[in-house]
Amino acid sequence: MKxxxxxxxxxxxxxxxxxxxxxxxxxxxxxxxxxxxLEGYEVRFATGxxxxxxxxxxxxxxxxxxxxxxxxEISKVFLDLTKTLNLSNTDFxxxxxxxxxxxxxxLWKILEEKKFIYLSKYSGxxxxxxxxxxxxxxxxxxxxxxxxxxxxxxxxWVEEESYFFKLSEFxxxxxxxxxxxxxxxxxxxxxxxxxxFVKGGLNDLSISRNSFKWGISVPNSKEHIVYVWLxxxxxxxxxxxxxxxxxxxxxxxxxxxxxxxRFHAVYWPAFLLAAEIPLPKKIFAHGWILxxxxxxxxxxxxxxxxxxxxxxxxxxxxxxxxxxxxMYGLDGKINIENLKxxxxxxxxxxxxxxxxxxxxxxxxxxxxxxxxxxxxSTNDKKFIEYSMxxxxxxxxxxxxxxxxxxxxxxxxxxNKFVNDEEPWTKAKNSDPRVGTILYVALNALKNIFIxxxxxxxxxxxxxxxxxxxxxxxxxxxxxxxxxxxxxxxxMPGLMFKKYI
Ligand code: MSP
Numbered sequence: 350m351k352x353x354x355x356x357x358x359x360x361x362x363x364x365x366x367x368x369x370x371x372x373x374x375x376x377x378x379x380x381x382x383x384x385x386x387l388e389g390y391e392v393r394f395a396t397g398x399x400x401x402x403x404x405x406x407x408x409x410x411x412x413x414x415x416x417x418x419x420x421x422e423i424s425k426v427f428l429d430l431t432k433t434l435n436l437s438n439t440d441f442x443x444x445x446x447x448x449x450x451x452x453x454x455x456l457w458k459i460l461e462e463k464k465f466i467y468l469s470k471y472s473g474x475x476x477x478x479x480x481x482x483x484x485x486x487x488x489x490x491x492x493x494x495x496x497x498x499x500x501x502x503x504x505x506w507v508e509e510e511s512y513f514f515k516l517s518e519f520x521x522x523x524x525x526x527x528x529x530x531x532x533x534x535x536x537x538x539x540x541x542x543x544x545x546f547v548k549g550g551l552n553d554l555s556i557s558r559n560s561f562k563w564g565i566s567v568p569n570s571k572e573h574i575v576y577v578w579l580x581x582x583x584x585x586x587x588x589x590x591x592x593x594x595x596x597x598x599x600x601x602x603x604x605x606x607x608x609x610x611r612f613h614a615v616y617w618p619a620f621l622l623a624a625e626i627p628l629p630k631k632i633f634a635h636g637w638i639l640x641x642x643x644x645x646x647x648x649x650x651x652x653x654x655x656x657x658x659x660x661x662x663x664x665x666x667x668x669x670x671x672x673x674x675x676m677y678g679l680d681g682k683i684n685i686e687n688l689k690x691x692x693x694x695x696x697x698x699x700x701x702x703x704x705x706x707x708x709x710x711x712x713x714x715x716x717x718x719x720x721x722x723x724x725x726s727t728n729d730k731k732f733i734e735y736s737m738x739x740x741x742x743x744x745x746x747x748x749x750x751x752x753x754x755x756x757x758x759x760x761x762x763x764n765k766f767v768n769d770e771e772p773w774t775k776a777k778n779s780d781p782r783v784g785t786i787l788y789v790a791l792n793a794l795k796n797i798f799i800x801x802x803x804x805x806x807x808x809x810x811x812x813x814x815x816x817x818x819x820x821x822x823x824x825x826x827x828x829x830x831x832x833x834x835x836x837x838x839x840m841p842g843l844m845f846k847k848y849i
Pocket of ligand 1: 374
């Protein structure tokens with residue numbers, strides 16, 4: 350039986366259409382899901398939309414639509430984006446689905462039975478845009494408005510009856526968990542941030558609202574709906590049907606953006622601990638895609654639309670650029686100039702040029718069949734026998750950018766090998782070494798395209814199909830198997846354009 354792996358993206362607010370920041374979260378999770386499949390895991394990969402709460406209700410009101418109709422429309426755009434981005438997700442959860450309502454109510458009842466919920470009154474600050482409660486110490490005044498100092502979002506004063514979760518009881522248990530499991534929150538800088546927040550003390554958390562209706566009803570209550578973050582976080586259990594069959598829980602990793610760390614690394618584990626449900630193994634918080642120096646976001650009006658850029662430059666190119674150029678875990682600026690440079694140098698000049706030359710030469714001298722290498726020197730073998738240890742090390746800490754850098758440098762080495770060996774000159778003298786060089790380069794190409802599969806699935810599959818390797822055989826195991834001599838190959842055609 351295959352080992353199991355469960356990875357999730359945040360579920361997105363369908364309050365507006367997706368932008369590059371959302372695409373980034375999903376593409377990075379897709380990279381990891383695909384990488385794990387190549388390692389031989391059975392992967393569940395869940396994503397979806399977070400449809401309840403005041404933020405969505407307000408966005409629907411503005412358009413004069415019911416929240417149901419509004420969510421159906423925009424959730425569909427997020428669903429379509431999973432196809433546009435070629436995500437390999439196995440699940441797409443909408444929090445408006447019946448199955449999810451049941452999971453949330455079940456979790457609520459468990460928390461209630463275990464006496465972690467009580468009724469009281471909330472009076473304090475609330476940000477609709479973050480759907481978050483903030484303490485007095487987190488609020489500052491700017492231009493006569495009260496805002497949250499960290500997120501910059503407007504807050505409003507809320508006073509209403511509310512159910513509370515006894516979060517304060519979990520301070521020491523959470524700190525112990527972070528200390529005993531140093532890799533629970535990654536990168537390390539984020540872990541420190543959470544640690545100091547929790548050490549600063551935890552107040553009980555309001556987990557219901559009763560001033561509007563768009564949400565999941567609190568069991569046995571007519572007035573209250575479940576706080577949208579308790580509702581949303583529970584999607585991770587819904588997606589794998591935790592209360593019916595829990596073979597994929599605990600999640601191996603929740604991929605999130607750094608702005609939603611508190612919810613995932615403090616509230617979520619506390620809810621789970623209270624319900625005696627095992628904790629996810631890891632929370633990984635990536636940085637922000639910046640436009641100029643600011644977070645790309647709809648409210649700032651500085652968004653890049655992923656579908657427009659993909660139409661212009663190609664999906665695998667964009668995936669490659671985002672995963673290589675933005676160091677995973679840190680913020681990264683993206684712009685079209687850099688995107689073009691990256692495509693030109695890594696894809697067109699390096700990988701594209703290498704594959705073009707090797708296929709053309711194999712076609713010319715060996716009728717497009719894998720040549721017999723005759724004698725392979727130790728040095729030749731080094732180019733083919735690729736050790737995964739460096740890549741595995743990068744992936745242990747999700748340094749996706751380093752993974753890609755290593756693969757591109759492998760491709761550069763093969764390009765240099767071909768340049769140094771000059772098979773085109775040797776062919777003029779009928780030197781038998783030509784077959785060896787092309788055999789080495791073809792096998793290296795096979796390895797390169799397998800290694801690139803997590804980032805460029807469709808280009809990789811195309812090239813591999815020209816080498817007669819089909820999706821079911823794309824795995825890291827296939828790196829160890831050389832192409833059979835005399836195998837007939839197909840010409841891939843020109844796959845990477847150059848941009849000026
Ligand atoms: N609905 C919540 C998540 C609930 S998960 C149980 C939410 N939604 S969101 O649509 O606002 O954001 C979803 C994800 O997109 C977050 O991880 C956020 O960090 C990410 N991004 C939104 N803008 C971003 C950038 N500019 N850059 C990178 N990711 C950012 O929060």
